[in-house]
Amino acid sequence: MNRATQEEERELTNQNGSRKAPFRTVVDAVVVLDATEFLDVCTPDELQQSGSICVVPEDQEDEIGLFYIQGEYFAVSNICKHNQRSVLHEGAVCEHVVECPLHNWRYDVRTGNSVHNKGSLKTYRVVLHEGRVLVEKPQYEAPSWTF
Ligand code: FES
Numbered sequence: 700m701n702r703a704t705q706e707e708e709r710e711l712t713n714q715n716g717s718r719k720a721p722f723r724t725v726v727d728a729v730v731v732l733d734a735t736e737f738l739d740v741c742t743p744d745e746l747q748q749s750g751s752i753c754v755v756p757e758d759q760e761d762e763i764g765l766f767y768i769q770g771e772y773f774a775v776s777n778i779c780k781h782n783q784r785s786v787l788h789e790g791a792v793c794e795h796v797v798e799c800p801l802h803n804w805r806y807d808v809r810t811g812n813s814v815h816n817k818g819s820l821k822t823y824r825v826v827l828h829e830g831r832v833l834v835e836k837p838q839y840e841a842p843s844w845t846f
Pocket of ligand 1: 802
């Protein structure tokens with residue numbers, strides 16, 4: 700199975716049935732990276748020891764909760780949909796579900812979906828490259844609402 704096919708198989712379906720970008724991408728140095736699209740976060744050991752960290756990009760379009768769970772890496776928005784608090788990296792993790800430490804909303808870090816059907820967190824690609832954990836940079840999204 701080639702790498703592209705493996706990546707495609709990792710795609711999951713959103714709660715509303717639409718396709719999402721791969722929630723996790725662990726690749727090796729064969730992949731050519733565009734450094735402008737990824738943030739260099741830490742070493743795998745650092746993340747494995749803590750289990751999760753919060754990544755705050757310079758432009759602060761979003762804050763990212765980066766998780767190491769059962770040998771895999773996952774990245775979702777760190778901002779809880781309930782009160783817009785950036786706390787999810789501090790939540791307890793059970794299987795692939797992180798529980799917000801403030802009021803217990805829970806999200807699957809593989810998909811970003813709330814397990815209570817209360818919306819979805821953005822997911823970000825994670826890449827292991829030359830001994831570093833890289834995470835996809837959040838992109839600015841113009842508001843979808845209009846007056
Ligand atoms: S802020 Fe996360 S559940 Fe309330």
